[in-house]
Amino acid sequence: MTTPGGEAPVTSDFVRSYVITGGRTLPDADDLALHTLVTLAPERKPPLGAGPEVMAIWNLCAGGYLSVAEVAGHVGLPVGVARLLLTDLSEQGHLLRRAEPPRAQNVDRATLEKVLNGLQSLIG
Amino acid sequence: MTSLTQDPLLWILLVVLIAAVVAVMRARRTNMALRRTKKDLETGLGEARGDVGQLHAHVTALNTQHQRDLADVRADAEASTKAVLKSAMGTLQSLAEEQQVLLDDLLKKYGDTTDVLGDLMAVDHTGSQFGRRAKGISVLCGGWLGRREGLATVYDVARSAQGRIKDFNRVSVHSQVNVSLVGKAVEPVAVVLAELLDNATNYSAPGTPVEVNIQTVPSGVCFIVDDAGLGMDQETKDRAATLLSVDGPVDITGLGDPPRFGFAVCGMLAARYGFAVSVGSVSPYGGVRAVIRVPESLLAPDAPAPVADVRDTAVPEAAPQRLAPVPVVGPSHVVGTTTGGLPKRRRRSGPVTVVPALDNADGEGTSEPASEVTASRLGAFARGTQLGRTTKTTEGSDDQ
Numbered sequence: 184m185t186t187p188g189g190e191a192p193v194t195s196d197f198v199r200s201y202v203i204t205g206g207r208t209l210p211d212a213d214d215l216a217l218h219t220l221v222t223l224a225p226e227r228k229p230p231l232g233a234g235p236e237v238m239a240i241w242n243l244c245a246g247g248y249l250s251v252a253e254v255a256g257h258v259g260l261p262v263g264v265a266r267l268l269l270t271d272l273s274e275q276g277h278l279l280r281r282a283e284p285p286r287a288q289n290v291d292r293a294t295l296e297k298v299l300n301g302l303q304s305l306i307g
Numbered sequence: 308m309t310s311l312t313q314d315p316l317l318w319i320l321l322v323v324l325i326a327a328v329v330a331v332m333r334a335r336r337t338n339m340a341l342r343r344t345k346k347d348l349e350t351g352l353g354e355a356r357g358d359v360g361q362l363h364a365h366v367t368a369l370n371t372q373h374q375r376d377l378a379d380v381r382a383d384a385e386a387s388t389k390a391v392l393k394s395a396m397g398t399l400q401s402l403a404e405e406q407q408v409l410l411d412d413l414l415k416k417y418g419d420t421t422d423v424l425g426d427l428m429a430v431d432h433t434g435s436q437f438g439r440r441a442k443g444i445s446v447l448c449g450g451w452l453g454r455r456e457g458l459a460t461v462y463d464v465a466r467s468a469q470g471r472i473k474d475f476n477r478v479s480v481h482s483q484v485n486v487s488l489v490g491k492a493v494e495p496v497a498v499v500l501a502e503l504l505d506n507a508t509n510y511s512a513p514g515t516p517v518e519v520n521i522q523t524v525p526s527g528v529c530f531i532v533d534d535a536g537l538g539m540d541q542e543t544k545d546r547a548a549t550l551l552s553v554d555g556p557v558d559i560t561g562l563g564d565p566p567r568f569g570f571a572v573c574g575m576l577a578a579r580y581g582f583a584v585s586v587g588s589v590s591p592y593g594g595v596r597a598v599i600r601v602p603e604s605l606l607a608p609d610a611p612a613p614v615a616d617v618r619d620t621a622v623p624e625a626a627p628q629r630l631a632p633v634p635v636v637g638p639s640h641v642v643g644t645t646t647g648g649l650p651k652r653r654r655r656s657g658p659v660t661v662v663p664a665l666d667n668a669d670g671e672g673t674s675e676p677a678s679e680v681t682a683s684r685l686g687a688f689a690r691g692t693q694l695g696r697t698t699k700t701t702e703g704s705d706d707q
Contacts, residue, residue, distance in 0.1 A: 195407035261418030
C-alpha cells in the first residue's frame with residue numbers, strides 16, 4: 184500500500200453516490216423508465232444550490248431529448264441516482280418527458296411485402 | 308607546730324585536698340578522653356555525611372538513567388507497535404479502497420435495480436467509514452493516505468468528507484467558492500474534515516444540523532464546521548489544542564480507551580501537509596466551531612469556472628469530451644464517430660428493423676436527396692420511433 188517516497192494512488196469515486204442522493208430513498212423505476220426521454224423545459228433557470236451532478240444533467244438535457252439511461256451514462260452515475268436527480272428536476276417542473284416510443288407491432292410478412300411492392304411500384 | 312600536726316582538722320583538710328586533687332586529675336583525664344572520642348566521632352560523622360552525599364548522587368544518577376531507559380524502551384515499543392499497526396492498516400486501507408472500487412462498478416452495474424442499489428449504497432457507506440478509520444490510524448502510525456490524481460473542488464472535498472461519517476445526512480454543505488485543491492491535499496483535507504464532522508455529529512444532539520461553510524480568505528480557503536451541541540469544556544479544549552498543534556510523533560497509547568484518534572489525526576495531517584486546524588471557537592448555534600484553513604499553496608492555480616466542469620475534473624472517468632457531442636446541431640452525417648456511444652441518436656435503429664437497414668444503405672450508397680426521398684416515403688414505418696427520439700435540432704439536420 185505505502186511505498187517510501189510515493190503514495191499509492193486512490194481511484195475510487197471521490198464523492199460517494201449516497202451523498203449525492205442525500206441518503207434519500209430512490210424512486211421506483213416505473214416512474215422514469217430507462218427509455219423514458221427527457222429534455223429541459225424551455226425558459227428555465229437551474230435551481231439555486233444545484234450540485235455539480237444536477238448541473239451536468241441540466242447541461243446534458245439542454246441539448247434535446249435524451250433517455251434516462253443515456254443521461255446516467257454521460258454523467259457517470261448509477262441509473263438509480265440519475266433517476267432520483269431527474270425526478271427532482273421533473274417535480275420542480277424543469278423537465279419535459281416523453282414516454283418511451285411504443286414497441287413496433289409485429290406486422291406479418293405478407294403485409295410488409297404488399298407495402299414494399301406498393302412502394303416499389305410508386306418509386307419505380 | 309606540733310599542735311598543728313596534732314590537729315585532726317589539718318589531716319582532714321589534707322585528706323580532702325588530696326582527694327580533690329585526685330578527683331580533678333581523674334576528671335581532667337576523663338574530659339580529655341571524651342574530647343578525643345568526640346573528635347573521632349565528628350570525623351566519622353563528616354565521612355558518613357560525605358558518603359551519604361555520594362550515595363544520593365549515585366541514586367539520582369541511577370534514577371535518571373532508569374527514566375531514560377524506560378523512555379527509550381517505551382519509545383521503542385511505541386515505534387514497533389506503530390510499525391506493525393502501520394503495515395496492518397496499510398493492508399486494510401488497500402482492501403477498503405479495493406472494495407470501494409468494486410462497489411463503484413457494482414453501483415453502475417445494478418444501477419437500475421432500485422432495491423439492490425439502495426442496499427449497495429448502505430454497504431458503501433459502512434465501507435467508507437471503515438476506510439476513514441483505517442486511514443486515521445495509519446496516519447498516526449506514520450503511514451500515508453493515498454494520493455488522488457487531479458484536482459477536486461472544495462465542494463466535492465466537503466461532500467467526500469461528509470460521506471465518510473455515520474450521520475452524513477445531518478450535514479449540509481454550503482459553498483459559494485469555486486476553488487479546487489491540488490491532488491496531494493485532497494485526501495488529507497477530506498480526512499481531517501471527516502474527523503471534524505464526526506466529532507460535530509457525535510457531540511451534538513441527534514437530529515440537529517451540522518453545517519459546513521466554505522469561504523475564501525486572503526490567505527486561502529476556510530472550511531468552517533458548525534454544530535449545535537453543548538460546546539467543549541476547558542479540559543477538552545486544552546486537549547484538542549495540544550493534539551492539534553503537535554509537531555512530531557503522537558503517543559497512540561495515550562489516546563484513551565476507546566482511543567479518540569480524531570484530533571490527533573487532524574494535528575498530524577495538518578502539520579504534515581501545511582494547513583491549519585482549530586476548534587477553539589463557539590458556533591453561532593452554541594456548539595463548537597471548527598475551522599480548517601487551507602493555504603493558497605494547496606489550491607489549484609486555475610479554478611475551472613463552471614461547476615459542472617469541475618465535477619468532471621474531479622472524476623477523471625467523466626472526461627469533458629463526453630459532454631461535448633450533446634449539441635448535435637453541427638455536422639449532419641458524422642454519426643458514430645464519437646467514443647462512448649454519444650447522443651447522436653437519430654442514427655440509432657428504431658424498433659422496426661427495416662428502417663435502419665434502408666437508411667444506412669441509402670445514406671452511404673446514394674446521394675443525399677435520394678435518401679431523403681426514401682426516408683420520407685418510409686416515414687410511416689419510422690414515425691413511432693424516430694419522432695420519439697428526435698429533437699428539434701436533429702430534425703433540422705436530417706432535412707439538410
